[in-house]
Amino acid sequence: MSTVELLKTPLYDWHKAHGGRLVEFGGWVMPVQYSSIVEEHRAVRQHVGLFDISHMGRLRFDGPDALAWLQHVTTNDVARLAPGRIQYSLICDEDGGILDDVLVYHLTEADGYGLVCNASNRLRVVEQFEQQAGSFNATLADSTLDTAMIAIQGPAALLTLQELFEGPSLAEQGYYSHTSGQVLGTRASASRTGYTGEDGFELIVHRDVAEAVWLELLECGLKRGIRPCGLGARDTLRFEAAMPLYGHELSESVNPFAAGLAPFVKLDKGDFVGRDALTRLKEAPGAARIGLKLPGRKIARQGCGVLRGDTLIGTVTSGTFAPTLQQSLAMALVTPEAPPLGTELVVEIRGHREPAEVVELPFYRRPRS
Amino acid sequence: MDPKDLKYAPTHEWVSIDGDVATVGLSTFAVEQLTDLIMIDLSKATPGTTLSAGDSFGEVESVKSVNDLYAPLSGEVIEVNASVADDVNQIAQDPLGSGWILKLRPSSPDAELPNLLDFDAYQKKVAEDSH
Numbered sequence: 001m002s003t004v005e006l007l008k009t010p011l012y013d014w015h016k017a018h019g020g021r022l023v024e025f026g027g028w029v030m031p032v033q034y035s036s037i038v039e040e041h042r043a044v045r046q047h048v049g050l051f052d053i054s055h056m057g058r059l060r061f062d063g064p065d066a067l068a069w070l071q072h073v074t075t076n077d078v079a080r081l082a083p084g085r086i087q088y089s090l091i092c093d094e095d096g097g098i099l100d101d102v103l104v105y106h107l108t109e110a111d112g113y114g115l116v117c118n119a120s121n122r123l124r125v126v127e128q129f130e131q132q133a134g135s136f137n138a139t140l141a142d143s144t145l146d147t148a149m150i151a152i153q154g155p156a157a158l159l160t161l162q163e164l165f166e167g168p169s170l171a172e173q174g175y176y177s178h179t180s181g182q183v184l185g186t187r188a189s190a191s192r193t194g195y196t197g198e199d200g201f202e203l204i205v206h207r208d209v210a211e212a213v214w215l216e217l218l219e220c221g222l223k224r225g226i227r228p229c230g231l232g233a234r235d236t237l238r239f240e241a242a243m244p245l246y247g248h249e250l251s252e253s254v255n256p257f258a259a260g261l262a263p264f265v266k267l268d269k270g271d272f273v274g275r276d277a278l279t280r281l282k283e284a285p286g287a288a289r290i291g292l293k294l295p296g297r298k299i300a301r302q303g304c305g306v307l308r309g310d311t312l313i314g315t316v317t318s319g320t321f322a323p324t325l326q327q328s329l330a331m332a333l334v335t336p337e338a339p340p341l342g343t344e345l346v347v348e349i350r351g352h353r354e355p356a357e358v359v360e361l362p363f364y365r366r367p368r369s
Numbered sequence: 370m371d372p373k374d375l376k377y378a379p380t381h382e383w384v385s386i387d388g389d390v391a392t393v394g395l396s397t398f399a400v401e402q403l404t405d406l407i408m409i410d411l412s413k414a415t416p417g418t419t420l421s422a423g424d425s426f427g428e429v430e431s432v433k434s435v436n437d438l439y440a441p442l443s444g445e446v447i448e449v450n451a452s453v454a455d456d457v458n459q460i461a462q463d464p465l466g467s468g469w470i471l472k473l474r475p476s477s478p479d480a481e482l483p484n485l486l487d488f489d490a491y492q493k494k495v496a497e498d499s500h
Contacts, residue, residue, distance in 0.1 A: 036405050297407050297430065298410070299430055350428070
């Protein structure tokens with residue numbers, strides 16, 4: 001960390017000036033919270049929250065073979081992705097281990113695709129595409145450092161963004177789709193995606209206008225209870241929605257079937273990196289991701305052992321006291337398969353054995369009208 | 370409680386001495402750093418327990434992390450604040466007052482008190498820690 005220069009988003013100065021508690025994350029300096037994680041979490045569940053997610057990697061693919069290249073490197077079926085649509089996908093190695101989880105965007109232009117990956121995996125993802133470039137006639141451009149990405153999440157996200165987004169109707173924008181328009185007279189891409197379990201949008205703008213857009217969003221959201229939110233609330237929100245986090249639920253030593261991500265692996269789409277291994281793993285993933293509920297307020301954090309009787313069957317990958325559900329919950333990876341819902345297990349927390357019950361994932365599902 | 374009148378352990382516990390009783394709590398700085406307190410486990414600090422300076426007597430859990438609480442002085446636990454054990458928010462609301470955690474009868478205050486930091490020294494340490 002001391003030898004590598006940490007990257008700063010275009011909003012770094014704003015975060016610093018507004019009480020953002022800054023931490024190192026994935027090679028970037030990012031705000032973990034401004035006020036309290038729980039207050040920011042509640043703002044997103046009840047009103048609207050704003051997140052600087054400019055640390056996420058943004059790649060762009062162009063050329064006649066852009067589709068074939070993405071099809072070869074990612075596990076979901078990019079051919080099924082209509083222009084304007086987005087899909088969740090995985091990048092695996094030859095052994096079926098997960099190198100990253102990503103969003104693939106079919107941009108409206110004929111051969112253009114976009115991809116958003118995790119900050120800490122950006123260089124590895126680029127390297128994987130380059131290694132798998134073969135004779136594909138396509139180019140990869142990394143626009144991470146030239147752009148900013150802002151997530152607007154919560155029940156009032158649509159109303160807030162609508163006030164300053166000029167372009168196609170955001171209200172008619174389907175989940176996992178995107179559109180282009182203008183914000184403050186400058187080009188902006190808006191996708192109806194997010195990482196909180198709420199309705200919301202992710203906005204990409206040029207880095208030079210990032211702070212102006214951020215301020216305008218805060219202004220528009222003021223009467224709706226908007227708050228700037230840090231990585232702390234982003235983590236508790238995604239945890240309640242049981243969305244996996246790379247380095248916790250996902251890693252090179254976890255395959256997509258073990259992680260509960262089977263719908264995002266399309267073995268019938270033709271050859272792709274990891275397909276042979278994944279074909280075998282589908283029948284016997286060797287592990288499973290489960291949800292756990294603990295009776296007390298003690299938190300089972302990443303690394304805690306999970307036992308069935310006296311047998312160690314796995315490890316907690318994420319755990320917290322869920323702010324919305326007011327319950328100590330954890331996700332764990334257990335082998336070789338998930339015990340049935342209701343099974344009583346034991347979690348070892350700092351030398352103490354605490355009971356835990358297997359519960360359904362996700363822990364939280366937003367009420368839909 | 371005036372924070373200037375307290376002594377501090379480098380592990381962020383404060384101590385107030387009144388006769389032969391030492392009251393122990395968690396510093397305002399530590400509470401601000403932790404934020405979003407979830408629970409405090411004081412099962413290791415029941416009255417009658419003898420602690421040595423530096424012993425962990427409990428843990429405080431926040432959304433972000435779990436942290437040990439350390440005895441700033443050696444001595445026998447004479448009282449535990451039941452209301453903070455029931456509702457950890459007491460500590461967040463008034464860390465130097467009603468959010469006190471336990472009372473000890475120090476066994477060797479003359480030898481150990483000089484090891485603790487005064488307010489100015491603690492502020493200096495906190496300033497260094499925040500960088």
